[in-house]
Amino acid sequence: MNVRRLIPTTALAGAVALGLVSLSACAGTSDAADGGKGGKLDVVASFYPMQYLAEQIGGGHVAVETLTKPGVEPHDLELKPKQIGSLGEADVILYLKGIQPAVDEAIAQAGVKNTVDAATLTKLEAHGTGAGHGEEGHDHADEHAAEEGHEGHDHGSAAGTDPHVWLDPVKYAEVAKGVGSAFQKADPDHAADYEKNTAALVKKLGDLNTEFETGLKNTATRTFITTHSAFGYLAERYHLEQEGIAGVDPESEPSPARIKQLQEIAAKDKVSTVFFETLASDRTAKTLAGDTGLKTDVLDPLEGITDKSRGSDYIEVMRSNLTALKKALGAK
Known part of the structure; x- marks a missing residue:
């Protein structure tokens, strides 16, 4: 699909430039959490399946902003300048490359160190119409x-x-584990909580998989x-x-x-x-x-x-x- 972009590439770079200054102190230390909203790890999620992972794994330690608002078809998302600017200020960006081309380009411009592509956390496969x-x-x-x-x-x-890995609870659990590890790295002070929350989510997804298998x-x-x-x-x-x-x-x-x-x-x-x-x-x-x-x-x-x-x-x-x-x- 041809996804239209509101912002040309040159404008993307300008929009995120101010946010890039603060990134050097973020990744890999507990300073990331201190720089977030209200002392929380500032996470930007591209659309709902990524938002759900961030909220479940991050719990009370994260503030999650979602680029795709409820009711918007993710494939057709057009980013506003304010959203593009917020990418550069994030402690962690969580997305799935290939679903939203406009988002992919903006994230590449933002250059945030803790950028997690869910597509790299499990094996993608090709699926045809049938x-x-x-x-x-x-x-x-x-x-x-x-x-x-x-x-x-x-x-x-x-x-x-095919990027729709979240519709397989087993593959979604693999992605969850990778996101949990990324949160632990970005905010080591709360690593134990992220690990515990990840384990709880993986168990829920395992139970869901069993329900589907049986049903x-x-x-x-x-x-x-x-x-x-x-x-x-x-x-x-x-x-x-x-x-x-x-x-x-x-x-x-x-x-x-x-x-x-x-x-x-x-x-x-x-x-x-x-x-x-x-x-x-x-x-x-x-x-x-x-x-x-x-x-x-x-x-x-x-x-x-x-x-x-x-x-x-x-x-x-x-x-x-x-x-x-x-x-x-x-x-x-």
Whole structure:
């Protein structure tokens, strides 16, 4: 997706220049916490999955600012000058490279020493439009991108990789451990608390993984259709087959050939439901569902929490996702 930038590169450098002066005393010592808001470690998180990690691991020792406000589609985020300036003043920046190009560029300009890219804390993989069908799925994704006249959404720190690692509780736990280590390094005076909080979060994610494994072990079908191909890691973890209407770009339109293909898959694999998400239009999902006699429901990629979300935090919304999947897949 082409993400527009409000600020040219030269302006980015100027906007963060004042903040860079204070960085030399920050990283690697307890001075970082002293320089934060109200004596707390000043953490800037790029969007909700990073915010949740920062709040859970940091607890009362951190002040977390999120660049992506509730209800804003993260892929389309445009940074304001004030947000760009705040990056240079942060003690820790926590982001996931490849999700938000405008954020990636601003962070590179900020030059904060304690900058944590979640994409480096676990292994990224490539997932096509039909994530559950191996190479066949990747072929479909490539064909779809070609039909639409673009190369697809350039997500991930490497070309073609899928950045949605937080939707797999196991991979998200790996990221959590890395974030915990980064907080301990940035604020060693509270290292014991960060370590304890990280362990508690990893346990919660482990319990969530067990719930998904148990809940999705026996189902009438293993295939689900979704507007946004964000669930490749989740599908792989629990031996499901994701069929995306579009690719990992939630705003791209499917080709007529892809719609026909999905109608055939729905009939063959006994699919009952077409999933859409909370932060993007449900028009395509409802059109496909209407044409095939299927139901629609929400499968939330958890890129943001709003008053429409089925839960108030990551764990609650993921459990709502599990409930929706169990119902759609005919879990026994």
